[in-house]
Each structure stands twice: as structure tokens, then as C-alpha cells.
Amino acid sequence: MRTESSIVQVAMNRHGVVGRRGFLKSLGLGAAGLAAGGLAPLGLTDLLTLRADELRKRQSACILLWMSGGPSQMETFDPKPGTANGGETKVVETAVPGISIAEGWEKTAGVMKDVALIRSMTNKEGNHQRADYQLHTGYVPTATLKHPGLGSIAACELGDSGFDLPHMVAIGGPTVGAGFLGAEYEPFIVPNVQRPPDNAQARVPVERFQRRLGLLNQLEKAGFEQAGGADRVRDHRALYKQTSKMVLSPRMKAFDLDQEDSAIRDAYGRTPFGQGCLLARRLVESGVTFVEVRCGGWDTHNQNNERVGKLAGQVDPGFATLINDLKGRGMLDRTLIVWMGEFGRTPKINATAGRDHFPRVFNVALAGGGVKGGQVVGASSADGTEVQDRPVTVPDLMASICKSLGVDAEKENQTAIGRPIRIVDGGKPVAELFA
């Protein structure tokens, strides 16, 4: 039993480093030792099957609503009415007495009992690309080492290896990738929610598609496998098996939004973001572990209120309907929804009625996944320039997300050179969220 679990451990770590040779080495066998020992060679695909599936068969899922560009906290969930910095923004009362948010978010206000707001997020990074990386990975970007994004971490930790759809899907464009976790956990990107994913449908009738796969397999056996390519063929065959399983999977209909009632499609909002939220729900329902829905346009250096107003018109119905819909289907408890962007925006309104980058104070909204809704964690100061109460750092947020998903934030993955990297470095889960 002991040996078995250590093999599994090594196999699971191979994404980083312990490749075919490293794996053997870790068993005390080099290439020479292997040859001398006459051990049957192991392919990476063999290692994959060594994985302990029971570790991965958790049902938790996460939907990240990514507000690309940095959403203004003042015009979303931390308004400051009646102050110079607060500007013209009015507030709406929510379903939870004592919590008010900015106007334009009426639908979200209606589901506030399920939403926890963190108004005391704080960070130092005010550059889009770097902050985007940091809020996805929990680490500041460095050369030589590429950290995995949250979605890839969740895919790696929670995804069931027998599942026939990708574990991590990004809707609306590319996002931070799998880094050193490797190709297997790269996000599957759906650039446009209105179109089926690229190349996902067979071009020939299913029977012929299967015939082709059979022919391919036979030709590989007769050809390259005999001519020194057996290792490569084995990995390629595993990939084609997985990919064709996906192409032929009945779950692929999750990508087809036409299967939904027109009323529910309307409720999500007939916008790319709204429909993206609906697709996210369908995917999670089908067993996908992590879905990111991206919404651009939040970099409001000018005409902030006007632009955020338009964006809220798309995000508010999508966000609120997603919460209701998941709840109605009994999925909210096991599905964490995270609403955030890479930083907040300056409290002071600039000369072009905009707000600039401001990482020192920003806000994040969470719902589902065991998070206690109807509460506000932390507070910003009256003028919005400082965290007044209970600062929450990026690693704290990451650790909280891990806690909700049942991912061990302390776990160390290994990079290609055997450097141990914790899933989250240094953060503590925000206890109030789970009280």
C-alpha cells in the first residue's frame, strides 16, 4: 500500500519534472539500470493510468468571471456616495439589509444573500499583464518559471482522468495557461460563445470518422511503431483516444446553447458574457471542473461611469442568473463563482472622467462553493484610498478559493528542474467566508 501510493505520487508529479527518465531515477533506476534490470519500459501514458482516480473524483467546480482591465470598485460593489471620490454614482439597497452596492447591479443586489463581498483586497501590481498573471496564479511573473493558472491547478487536482471533455475551459479568449503543469492542463479556449469550439466537430460522418481512426491506428502499428517510434506512438495514440472521445462525446452538446429555453437565454442576457455564463453552467453541469468567462473593457481611464454602466448591463444579469440557476439546480453549494479583475481603480476621478489603475484597494465577489453569502469582508476607508479593515492579499484569496474547492493549497508541485512550488505561497484562507 505504501509503495503504491508513492508510485502514484511520483506519477502525479511527472507533469513538472519527473518525466520518463526522472521517474525511473526516482525509483533508483537510471536508463542503464532499467536496461540491466530488464524492466518493461514505462510510457508517460502508463504513468497516467497509475493515477489514483479516487483522489480526483470530487465534484467541486469553479466558475471565474474575469473582468479584464480592472473593474472600478466604486462603480461595482464598494460605492462611496456623497464623497468627492465617489462621484455621481448612486447606490442600490440589496436583499441583505445594510449592504448597498452601486446602481446598475440591481439583479446582483437581489441575490446578495448568496454573495460575499471582499472590499479590502490589496496588492502592489498595477500593470495589466503582470497583475493578470498574479491574480490567476497567485505569483508575480518571473522569467524561467511559468506558474499554472487557477483553472489548470483545479484541473490537475480535481479533474477525473476518465472524463471526456477538457477539465478547464476559457470562454471569450485565451487566459493564463498551465505553466509547468504541462500541456495536459492547458485551458481549452472557446473564443466565441456563439460558435462551436474550433474544430470540435468531425468533418465526416461518425462511421467514417471511426473508420479513419481505426486505419490510423493500424498504419501506426504497421509503420512507425515498428521503426523506432513506439514511445512517441504510444503518447500520440493516448492523445488521439482522448480527443476523439471528446469529439464523439454526447457531452459535447453542452457547447450547444440552442438546447436551452429562450427564456433562460434571455435571463442570462443575450450578450457574449451573458451567454458565456450560461455555457459555463452547462459545462459545469456536464462535469467540467473550471470555467473562466472573460469580459473585456474594464480599463476605464476615461468616461468611467458611462462605460461601467454599459458593462454592468451585461455582467449583472449574467452573474445573478448564474447564481439563481445553479441554486435552482442544486449545484451552487459545490460550484464556487468568483467575480474579479486584475486590480481596482483610483478613488480620485481623473480629468477625463475616468479612473486609473489602483491595486492598493479593490473588491472581489464570491458566491457558492460553501462560501457564506450575505456578508461583506473588510472595508475600505471613507475616501477609498486605503484598506481600513481586514486587508486580504492575493495569496489569501487564492488560499480561500482552494479551500472552497477542496484543493490543498500547501501542496508542492515540482517544476522541470525539481524546484518545489506550492500551489499557494504564503496566504491564509479568509475564515469569515466559511464561517
Next chain:
Amino acid sequence: MHEATVDHRRGSGTWAWARSGSWAAAATAGWLGLAAFGLAEEPAKSDPKSDAKAAMKAEADAPLDPAAAREVVQAVQRLRQAAQKKAAKAAPAEPPKRPERKVVAPTITPADLDALVAARLAKESPDVKPAPPTGDLEFVRRVYLDVAGVAPTPAQVREFVQDKAADKRARLIDELLATPEYARNWSRYWREVIQFRASNANAQQVRYDLLEDWIADQFERNRPWDEIAVGLLTATGRTDENGATGFTAAHTASPVQLAGEASRVFLGVQIQCAECHDHKTDSWKREQFHELAAFFAGGRVRRVVKASPGVRAAFAVEQTPRARYAMPDLKDPAKTIPVKPRFFLTSNGTEPAAKLPDGLSPAQLRELAASYITGQDNPWFARAYVNRIWTVLMGEGFYELVDDIGPEREAQGAEILFPLADQWREGGYDVRWLFRTLLNTEAYQRRARSSSSPAGRAQLAAACPSRLRADQIFEALAVALDLPVGGAAPTGSPKTADGKPLKPVKASAGPAAKNGKKAAEAAGLAGAVGKGAARNAGLRTPFNKLFGVDPSTTPDEVLGTIPQALFLMNGPIVHNRTQARPGTPLGAILARSAGDREALDALYLQVLSRRPTPKEVAVCGEYLGKAGDRKEAFEDVYWSLVNSTEFLSRR
């Protein structure tokens, strides 16, 4: 770019300089109409704040009264004097003398290398019989892909096979090494090495296309590897004018990132692990890492042209006149500890490198770092390069990873790598010589074996098949599917230096798509279109995004992805071009072939540059026999070959 905070991790040197009062001097100088640069040199020791305040006050009080004007002039004088005094005190520092490069022509031959390989095999794996030499068909595809990054066309394959000359392999190697495609193939390799670990995600600031062009130009002129590395490490100027700035721009001129990458890429030593603490398993100390980073202080990437309608923003890599470097104090995060530059590797590996005099400028330090890294007194620069090229060409090298070698790692086969690398270093880092020597060895020209055979398991006894890089797959697809070449389309067959095709080429012409995004969508590559539109409209950029893999990845860890498999399985390009109809390769093959066997031979030659084996002929024969529709059955064979492991591999 609105930077709300100062990131202490990068460029603490620049930061220190920018904060030390230069703005005050610049403000004064600007008001007087002087060139800001003349004064922005160094902070004055006298009180720059009060001087500046006087000047600013004067600026505000218009019209100017004589007293205020006098005050301003005096303030400027004081600043000047202080700067002069400072300059006199820190008399121009003399960098230490570095040894001149001496060139001793290498004498090691391919046969010598094979003898070393044979000796190691005899010692390490005495019972293993090495794989036999490749046949012409295997060889011609392998060498075209390895050297020129393209698959040979059927005509090129036929011509090589029909050539009866005894030295035809050596001749083909020389011919390919003289093509621009050789330079382009390897410049793409190095562009990827840099790009995959870039810490600067702002696509506007780094011109990877120009970086690739610059490296290609160096390889084409066969500039020695040390000169290329020095060029990359020390380049300054606008990123849209000098492609060599790409290396520094890829890391926003951050000393910490540059130190880590310069060491990893050029020396194969991953000292950056020691950034935050002494290395856990190696002997590198935290100080040593920061002493290396100190060489890279004082650089910056600055926007020199602001974007406006019709004008693209432009950026430049610059060196500030002076810089200080400090590392974070682990005991007190609010403090930093000044660090002086010192190189961590020494020729004998024991004594610490010489201390440097104070007062060297960032430009001088950068040149010194480049000299320490590439100098002939440092063996790791040559070993890192030779091991890397060997690993790519043979499918396995002397270390587990190409970028984790150095004195802390044990080489498997140091008795081969070290003499070869040492001679190459003493010979002045001749890039073509190294390729020619390796490509002409028996070791390179052996057949591929998998780990299921003894030769496949033993080091150096067989070629290890590895997956092609994205650019090579793109080019191989162009040949297999007869896609249009030119422009942002595949480069196509190798040409001689004057642009004439090297060997008979048959390529259909076709317009490259103008709208990159639309073209990518139509090609089933929409998901691979990044933010920041590709500069070269066309499919190569999204294709590389989809198929790209960091070239520093160990070959047997390079696995395909689902979107890649989907592209080949169901993508419109493969689907449309594998149809049997007029105007497609298969249509032409079926029209001109007398029978199934002839058509099958032609198809294999087109896609895999070889003839089918008897077993493959049997499989296809049975498939064709059972199929109701012969054309459809051939389409299925064609589809299978393009989707095969072999098509994506070098073997």
C-alpha cells in the same frame, strides 16, 4: 501604461537613480532650454531640493525678475559643480582587462566523435548493438528538417535517392547549411527559447519578429556564437529598429530576470533559484545570484514614441548613466542591501572571480557580464550550446535538461561533450562547423529506436525520435498538403543564398490572407489568436501559438494537446486539402497514377517522404478493398498519414 506602484523586484537600480533628484535638474534645465540630458547625470550633493524649489518658483513667477533669474543661474551652476566634483571623484573607472579571443582551429572530426561514442558504448552498454545507419529516405527527411526546418518535397527526395555519389550526404549537409532556411530555422528555435520564458507580457514592447530576423542574419553570416550572445546581452536602441534588443525587452530590462535568463539560456545554469534563498540542493548562494543581477542594473525599456492615430507606440532599451543594485533584506522587507557585481563562475571553479572597481557604468557592466558569460575562460558557455544542439539533433543529450547543466550536474558522457565543446570554444565558436561535424557523424545518421529495444534504451546507440517544433510542422504541412508558400505562409523549400531553389521545387502559388484574424478563424485557429494582433497577418503566428512548445523542454516530455489534435483531425485546412478532387494533391496523384500501388507510393512520398513498408501496403490494400468508394478510401489514407505520429516527428 499606468504604473501605480514601483515593483521593487525589478530594476531597483533604475529606481534608485530615478529617485535621486534628476527630475529636479531636468526641470531646471528644461526651463532654461538646455538639453535635459546634459544635467540629468547625477544628483547634486548640495541640496537639490531647495535648488529645484528655487528654480520652480522662478518658473512660476512670470515675468521673470532679475533676482530670480540670478538665483536660477546660480542654482544651475551649483548643480553643475556638484556633478563635476562627483565625476572627478569617481574618475572614469577602468573595467578589468579581459582576455582576447584566440582561435585555434578545431581538429576533432566526425570520426573522432564516433570513436569517443563507440568507446563509451563499449564501456557502458557492452552488450548493446547500436542501430544501423539510416537509409537515404530516412536521412533526407531528417536532415532537411533538422537543418532547414522544412520537409523535403517529393522531387527533392527522388533526386537525393537517385544520386549515386559516395559523398552525397556530406554534400547535402553543406548545401543545406548554406541556405537561408538553415539560418531561419535556427533563429526560430532561439526566438522560441527566449519567448517562451519572457516575463514581459506586453506584446507591443517586444518585437519577436525582428529578434528572429536579427538572429537569422547572424546565422546566415555564420557569426560566432559568442558574438551573437554578446549582441543579445548588450543591445540597446529602439525595439522596432534593433531586433537584438528583444532579449532585454522580453524581460523589461529587469536585472533579476535578465540574470536568471542569461545564465539559463547561455550557460545552462539555473542560478535564479537562489534569488530568494541559498539554493536548496546546489551550492549557489543568494549573494551570488544578486552579484550576477548587479551586472544588469541600470537598464530600462522606455516608450520613445507615444501611440496616436496612425502611429504605433515605439519603445527603446536604454542604459542609464549610473545605477546601483541592491537586494531585498530578508530580515527586514523595508530594507535593501547594496550588492556589487561579481561573476559566479570561474575558470578553475574554486576561487571567486575578481572583484570589480566601483563606478563602472551600466553599459560597461553589461559588456563585462557578456564577456564573462561568453569568454574563453568559461567552459560552460560552449558546453551549454554544444549539448543543446547535440540534444536537438540526436534526440537526447548528455544531461537530463538542456538548461540545467553546469558544475553542479553530472554529465553522462563528459568524455565526449567536454573535448568537443572545448575545441569548439578554442576554435572561436564556429556555428556551422559544429553542425557540419555533428551531422556527419555515424551517431547522427543512425536509425531511430524506441525504448522497447536495447539500442533505444542505451544512450548514444540510436536516434531518439522527437516531436517537430511548431514551425517545422507548419512547413511539413505545406509540403504534405501542397499549401501556398511565400509571405506569411510557409517559407517553403530551401533556396540558395541568391534565392534560387536548391533543388527542383513544385509549389502552387496562392495569395496569403490579408486579414489575420479572419484567416485564422477560417483555418480553425481562432482560439490561438492572441491579444495584440499578429504583426504578420497570416497563419504562422496563430499556428505557432497552437503548436508551440518551449524548446528547452526535454524531448520525451513534449506531448501534444487536444486542440492540436482537433486541428489536424477536423480542421478545415487538412480536411479540404486531403480531398480527392481537381486541384488537390490527391486529385493529381489519382489522376496520374496507373494503379493503387503507384498512388499509395506517391501519397507516402508526399506526406512522409518515404515509400510505404510491405505491412503498410497490406493494411492500405485491405482498406481499399473493403471500401465502397476508392476516392474516399484514399482520402482516409491521406488523412491518416497527416494525423500520424510519424508526420509530427523527426525520426
